[in-house]
Structures are given as structure tokens and as C-alpha cells.
Amino acid sequence: MRDQPAETLKNRFWTMNMNTINLNSASLDIDLGSGQPSQFHYVWLRDNCSCSDCTHPDTHERILVTSEIPDDLIALEANVDGDELAIIWSDENHQSRYSMDWLRSHNYSESAFNTDPAAADIQVWDKSLQGNIPTFDYQQIRSDDSVFLSWCEAVRDIGLTIIRNAPLEEGEIERFADYVAVVREVIYDRLHNVRATPGEYNAYNVASTTLELKPHTDMPNYNNPPGVQMFHFLVNESIGGESTAVDGFNIAAKLKHADPDAFQVLATTPVQFRMYSGRGDIIASNPLLTLDEQGEVKVFRFSNQLAQPANMAADKVEAFYRAYRKLGRLIEDHDNRVQFRLETGDIMVTNNLRVMHGRNSYDPSTGGRHLQLSYMDFCDVMSRIRMLKKQAA
Numbered sequence: 566m567r568d569q570p571a572e573t574l575k576n577r578f579w580t581m582n583m584n585t586i587n588l589n590s591a592s593l594d595i596d597l598g599s600g601q602p603s604q605f606h607y608v609w610l611r612d613n614c615s616c617s618d619c620t621h622p623d624t625h626e627r628i629l630v631t632s633e634i635p636d637d638l639i640a641l642e643a644n645v646d647g648d649e650l651a652i653i654w655s656d657e658n659h660q661s662r663y664s665m666d667w668l669r670s671h672n673y674s675e676s677a678f679n680t681d682p683a684a685a686d687i688q689v690w691d692k693s694l695q696g697n698i699p700t701f702d703y704q705q706i707r708s709d710d711s712v713f714l715s716w717c718e719a720v721r722d723i724g725l726t727i728i729r730n731a732p733l734e735e736g737e738i739e740r741f742a743d744y745v746a747v748v749r750e751v752i753y754d755r756l757h758n759v760r761a762t763p764g765e766y767n768a769y770n771v772a773s774t775t776l777e778l779k780p781h782t783d784m785p786n787y788n789n790p791p792g793v794q795m796f797h798f799l800v801n802e803s804i805g806g807e808s809t810a811v812d813g814f815n816i817a818a819k820l821k822h823a824d825p826d827a828f829q830v831l832a833t834t835p836v837q838f839r840m841y842s843g844r845g846d847i848i849a850s851n852p853l854l855t856l857d858e859q860g861e862v863k864v865f866r867f868s869n870q871l872a873q874p875a876n877m878a879a880d881k882v883e884a885f886y887r888a889y890r891k892l893g894r895l896i897e898d899h900d901n902r903v904q905f906r907l908e909t910g911d912i913m914v915t916n917n918l919r920v921m922h923g924r925n926s927y928d929p930s931t932g933g934r935h936l937q938l939s940y941m942d943f944c945d946v947m948s949r950i951r952m953l954k955k956q957a958a
């Protein structure tokens with residue numbers, strides 16, 4: 566049977582239990598109930614065999630070695646048996662079974678499937694978010710998992726949230742990060758103090774002056790910047806220092822609409838960022854816009870203060886600066902930003918791969934201002950969403 570050429574099997578039909586299976590040379594078509602045939606490739610089906618020789622029954626990891634699937638693999642037989650598709654393969658008569666439900670949820674032939682329980686529902690925003698920033702109570706997040714889940718989902722979908730009434734204890738943000746997921750350490754600090762203390766070791770950073778901080782993402786000088794950033798306001802009593810935020814995905818969409826060439830330039834031109842102190846010197850070069858396979862922005866990086874001298878072929882410089890300044894002007898456009906005052910005891914949480922944050926200048930003679938910052942990785946927060954959903958199921 567192994568030697569049977571694929572051609573002779575082409576267009577053979579089995580009809581059973583209303584399901585018609587059409588065997589082609591490299592794939593089969595099956596109606597999963599929609600009235601339309603769905604196509605599944607032999608190599609794909611074979612690769613996803615769930616028998617205990619192919620998938621470890623306890624860990625659910627693949628044991629089958631994909632590269633060992635023969636190039637000339639075909640289905641010798643395919644039948645619907647109850648609610649399962651049963652296949653006998655040309656590969657040593659190996660037998661596989663797939664439930665119809667599983668095939669329906671992994672049906673890639675019309676469009677990509679998404680089985681991730683933490684799949685995002687991204688909502689881009691502009692200044693109209695002002696007054697509507699998702700806001701939560703610290704104790705409610707800690708005591709009610711449904712509120713905890715809603716907050717995690719708001720971080721994922723909006724990328725900007727406020728938590729009120731957090732304890733006013735130093736180190737609280739680090740403990741909260743460990744409650745949600747794990748702290749993402751960066752070389753400078755695990756817990757970062759932001760206050761204007763002249764001579765303090767972290768004075769390498771404009772944040773520890775009293776100057777305005779233009780909207781930026783933190784740590785674009787890492788190839789993998791921390792995905793979630795949390796700002797705990799231990800004291801915010803001075804005049805000024807209001808927080809600002811801009812949705813980088815909205816800015817990128819506006820730029821793409823207004824000037825697709827500029828968008829393309831920023832998606833393909835690496836920009837070097839650097840941050841250094843006596844404790845470390847971190848440098849990374851990446852485009853400001855990292856795109857996914859669909860051309861959507863996956864990671865947005867922007868930090869005027871950390872960008873290093875542009876380094877590119879001379880004939881690219883003008884187009885780069887034209888695009889870069891267009892992007893910067895969209896970020897500065899107040900129609901695209903929200904501004905709000907955070908109070909002592911508030912925590913602001915941003916998706917740092919998307920949302921820029923900043924603050925107005927402030928006058929330290931009018932009152933204290935002290936923030937503690939911690940980061941988490943985005944994947945770890947998404948993991949928390951899946952765990953909370955599993956727990957609630």
C-alpha cells in the first residue's frame with residue numbers, strides 16, 4: 566500500500582454519516598457541518614496525530630518528529646467514525662483519529678484559527694479615552710478574581726489602566742508584580758525609584774529631574790523591552806507632574822493612512838537606543854514599528870531622549886527624518902493624547918510595547934513626588950489571564 570502512487574487515490578470519495586471526504590494528492594476535503602468543504606493537508610494532520618506514540622499523554626507535547634514524516638505521505642483510507650475522522654496513513658499504516666470539534670476549532674482553510682483563550686481584542690484610542698480610562702480598585706483586584714481578570718484584559722486590550730487605593734508602602738509595586746506574574750528585571754533596578762533627588766544614583770534618567778517627560782516607551786534600548794510597566798505613586802503632592810499617555814497603535818494607524826511610505830520607512834529602518842549608567846550600558850537597534858505577518862504593528866518603540874544618532878546610507882536620511890518627524894508630530898498632537906492627574910496611592914499600568922507615557926514638569930517646592938516602577942513581561946500577564954480563565958471554568 567505504501568507504494569501506491571498518490572495519483573491513483575486522487576478524487577476517491579467516501580461517503581458515510583453524511584460527511585463526504587474527498588482525498589486529493591496532498592490533502593483531503595471534508596465538510597465539517599458548514600455545507601462547505603474544509604481542506605486539511607496530510608502532512609498537517611499527520612503532524613498533529615494525538616495517539617500516544619505521537620503525543621505524550623501526560624505532557625501533551627509532541628513526540629512525533631515532524632522531519633521524519635515521509636514527503637510522499639498520503640491517506641490510504643479516511644472515514645468518519647462516530648464523531649471522529651479516522652485515517653490510515655501510507656506511513657507504516659499508522660492510524661490517527663481527530664474529533665470533529667477539534668477539526669472545527671483548528672480549521673485553517675478559510676482563515677487562520679485562534680485557540681488562545683487570552684486572544685486580544687485590541688481597541689485603539691485617542692483623546693476620547695480621557696475620563697474613560699479603565700479604573701480599578703486595588704483591594705478588589707486582590708480579593709476578586711473576576712475583577713483581577715477584567716483588569717488584566719484591560720491592560721491587554723486598551724493598554725492603559727489606573728488602579729486606585731494601593732497601599733502606601735515602599736516596595737508594594739514589586740510585590741504586586743509578583744502577585745500578578747513575575748517582576749521583569751532590567752539591569753538598572755528591580756524596583757525603580759523616580760524622584761528628583763540631586764545626586765541620586767539613578768540621576769542618569771531625565772525622569773529623576775523635574776522636567777517634562779515627552780510621551781515615550783521605556784527601555785527601547787532592549788531588544789525585548791519589558792511589556793508591562795507599572796507606576797506606583799507613593800507621593801504625588803506637587804503642582805504639575807500630570808501624566809500623559811498616547812496609543813502608539815493609533816499613531817501608527819494614522820501614519821499608515823496618511824502616508825504609507827513614511828510608515829514603511831519606520832517599519833524598516835533600525836533606530837539605535839541606548840541607556841547607560843555606572844551600573845550598565847544597554848544598546849539595541851530596531852525599527853520604531855515592528856510589524857507582524859499581517860503588517861499590523863506588534864511592537865511600538867519611541868523615546869526621543871534615548872535615540873542615538875541616525876546611522877544609515879546617506880540617500881535614506883531625508884526620507885527617514887521626514888517619516889520620523891511626522892510620527893513625532895502625531896504623538897505631540899493633543900487630539901491623540903490623554904492627560905490626567907494621578908493621586909498618591911494610584912498605580913498606572915501600561916502596555917509598554919504599545920502605549921507611550923509621559924508627564925508634565927512639576928514644581929518640587931510645592932510638595933513631594935515619589936514613584937516606584939516595576940516591569941513585567943507581557944507573556945507572563947497573558948499567562949495570568951489563561952490561568953484565571955481556567956480557574957473560573
Ligand code: OGA
Nearest residue numbers: 759772778783922923924
Ligand atoms: C519614567 C517615567 C513618569 C513620571 O520614569 O520612565 O516616565 O510620571 N516617569 O514621572
Ligand code: ZN
Nearest residue numbers: 614616618619
Ligand atoms: Zn500517532
Ligand code: ZN
Nearest residue numbers: 781782783922
Ligand atoms: Zn518612562
